[in-house]
Amino acid sequence: MLDIKWIRENPQALDEALKKRGADPESAKLLALDEARRQHLTKLQEAQERRNAASKDIGKAMASGDKELAEKLKAEVSKLKSFVQDGEAEERRHDAALNDALARIPNVPLDDVPEGADENDNVEVRKHGEPKRANWAREHFEIGEALGQMDFERAAKLSGSRFTVLSGQLARLERALGQFMLDLHTQEHGYTEVQPPLLVRDDAMFGTGQLPKFTEDLFRAGDDHWLIPTAEVSLTNLVREEILDGEKLPLRFTALTPCFRSEAGSAGRDTRGMLRQHQFYKVELVSITDAESAIDEHERMTACAETVLKKLDLPFRTMVLCTGDMGFGARKTYDLEVWLPGQNAYREISSCSVCGDFQGRRMNARYRVAGEKQTRFVHTLNGSGTAVGRALIAVLENYQNEDGSVTIPSALKPYMGGLEKIEALED
Structure with missing residues (x-):
């Protein structure tokens, strides 16, 4: 606000x-x-x-x-x-x-954010890795179905469209990706792991900007709760209505949680596969900072998310979003777009935003500076570190082999019991 x-x-x-x-x-x-x-x-x-x-x-x-x-x-x-x-x-x-x-008023963009109308006006900041595409490259859902471990028909029987059932080594691979990301962020990047609630009240959704403007994008759970669309909601609201010691900032939190989104505005988009789901896993990064540190923290957080993709050896590019494509609460946003050979395109896998005191004011979350009587509103940042389902898609498409098997990235082998590759299930 x-x-x-x-x-x-x-x-x-x-x-x-x-x-x-x-x-x-x-x-x-x-x-x-x-x-x-x-x-x-x-x-x-x-x-x-x-x-x-x-x-x-x-x-x-x-x-x-x-x-x-x-x-x-x-x-x-x-x-x-x-x-x-x-x-x-x-x-x-x-x-x-x-x-x-x-x-209902969105945040004010920083001066260095490029002006533009939509995603076509976003600006590439840097690129990592060399995108490759073999003539036989297939999309993730073709790979997963051929392996016999990705089932959309059974998911539809259970829950309808935009759900997936993973089984066998693909289910383990998704779990491995989440654990790998958590270990990286907690052991190397200084984030504190949190296991937060998946159900939150109205004031928590208001605090991070989901309510009142984006009600149709959410899933209500009873009269008093909502399913979180991202762990940003739970993690950021950990400091709501508190006065923090400025000398102890920044606070850095991470969590691996399911996320739930209605995808109300995406009719007809990415209807096949796992790219746009009602339920998916994501590793979230949240920082609570003072005013002076927020911009540097934004660069740091983005680098942490980039490290995930570098260690998985996935080609990607970092984009700064234009004013017309930024989220409601953001002042500046970097999107990481991973290369998907099956689609022959880059697709978003992480979004890292600095929000200024926009959320701090909505949450009444403040900090005290030594020697000052007045408190200040905290500055908040959030980012995907990264979307686990989309990381699974990227691994399947970038590590696919012509015989239909999928090689396990080196960084994930310890989490997969040393398995070298995933192959089709035997009948």
Whole structure:
């Protein structure tokens, strides 16, 4: 959530930022709501001050024997009391209207984010590895089905479309990928492993920006909970409504969890295979920092995600997203796109974003700087380190052999009991 004081002082900057994102200007609407709220607060304050003064005057009138004036003042105080009580309810309505409007405004991009309309305007930052494609290269679902260990028909019987049943060594390979990523981030990159809840309440979803704007993208679980679309929600909200010691920042968390997404806006896209699922595993990275460290932490987090792909020896490229393709809460985002020979294309496997104090303000999560009386809102970052299902896809397509088998990457062999390759199940 953006700071209304900043908007008050920089309305044109807000509208320019929204224009870069392809959104309509909002400053006039927000400032009108803010002004109505402030005018009402002024009236309330004046009424409260007059009520206090009149209450004192009642005592003076009684002391001087002027009962008529005392009664007149009592009537005024009673009227002011009713006005203040009604006015406090009206104040809550003004607050709710302003906060709801602010909650739907996306974050302001950093100055160095390229301006553009959509993914076609994203800019390549760097590339690692040499993309290769043999004439016989197949897509992951063809490989998995031929191995007899990836079943979409049975998944559809159980749950409908956009689900997969993995079995045998493919199930083990997906598990191996998740464990490999967790070990890398905790042992080499300094993240603390967390096993968070998969069900969260409204305020947690609000804190990271999923609610109220993206309700249709989520799965509700009963009246009071939602299934997490990403462990970013659980991990970031670990610090909600807390005041942290600034000297102990940054905090770095990682988790391997299932994620649940309705994919409401992806009808007709990636309908075959595992690229776009309602349920998938992901290793999430979250950092809680101070204002000064956030940009450097963003580069660090992106490098941590890149290391996963480097150790798996998967070709990839790092893209900086343009203003029109960034997520709602991000100020700047790097996407890692892994090479998929079966598709003959790069596809996203990780997205790393710096959010400024946008989420910190929504969560009321702050930190204290030594020597300062005022607290500051924390800055937050999140990234995939990486999407496990998509890593499985990338391994299958990049390590496929012409005979249909799949070679195990060296980094994963310890997690696969030394297995060299996955081959088709015997009948």
